[in-house]
Amino acid sequence: MSTRPSLAKGLITGLTAGIAATLVMDQFLCVLASAHKAAEKRKKLADGESPWLIANEQAQKQIKEQQSEGSTDKVARKIAETAGRSIPREDLKFAGQAVHYTFGTLMGVCYSAAAEFFPTITTGSGTAFGTLLFLGGDEVAVPAFHLAPPPTETPASSQLEHWAAHIVYGGALELSRNMVRRLL
Numbered sequence: 288m289s290t291r292p293s294l295a296k297g298l299i300t301g302l303t304a305g306i307a308a309t310l311v312m313d314q315f316l317c318v319l320a321s322a323h324k325a326a327e328k329r330k331k332l333a334d335g336e337s338p339w340l341i342a343n344e345q346a347q348k349q350i351k352e353q354q355s356e357g358s359t360d361k362v363a364r365k366i367a368e369t370a371g372r373s374i375p376r377e378d379l380k381f382a383g384q385a386v387h388y389t390f391g392t393l394m395g396v397c398y399s400a401a402a403e404f405f406p407t408i409t410t411g412s413g414t415a416f417g418t419l420l421f422l423g424g425d426e427v428a429v430p431a432f433h434l435a436p437p438p439t440e441t442p443a444s445s446q447l448e449h450w451a452a453h454i455v456y457g458g459a460l461e462l463s464r465n466m467v468r469r470l471l
Contacts, residue, residue: 296471297403298396304463305395309388311459312452319448358434359383359390391456394420399464409461417457421450 332338356364360383367374367382374382398416401408408416425446430437438446 292403293471294400294403296468297400300464300467300471301396301399302392303395303467304399304460305392306388307463308395308456308460309391312391312456313384313387315452315455316448319452357383358429359386361434362386395460395464398460399468402464409464411457413457413459413461413464414454415457416460417453417455418450420457421453425449425453 331344356379360379363382363386364374364379366386398408398413410416411418425435426438429435435441
């Protein structure tokens with residue numbers, strides 16, 4: 288196995304690892320959302336609310352969430368508008384996911400290419416990179432571009448969950464990068 292740095296191998300590895308890590312991060316966020324819904328339902332049942340009413344409230348909440356624009360949805364909409372197009376409302380979440388996966392993959396490529404020449408970037412098995420990505424992206428760039436409220440207006444629990452998701456992303460990124468790089 289060659290241990291010499293290779294930009295080409297870093298780019299290929301990053302492409303694969305970036306997609307995998309973004310997928311893992313998405314699944315982590317889905318598990319968190321499910322856990323929140325289950326906890327909310329248990330609390331309401333314990334308080335004596337009707338199961339039908341709880342299900343109806345959760346369905347209404349899900350509809351509102353689907354209709355709200357997240358930061359990646361806003362980016363997708365702005366890209367389309369810049370290209371002189373519009374995205375139908377029913378396709379906006381899909382377009383937002385495309386933006387999220389594109390960004391996650393691009394960050395994976397940057398990370399893996401840099402790791403070829405500067406191995407210290409893998410400190411903390413990728414979790415330090417995940418933390419830096421959270422700080423630079425969620426805490427600075429996203430609010431600076433008015434894609435989300437500033438950190439001072441975001442609940443600490445939400446910030447911690449997104450930080451944890453980025454730590455999961457960074458760890459999955461390094462694990463995937465390391466596995467794929469060994470195969471090359």
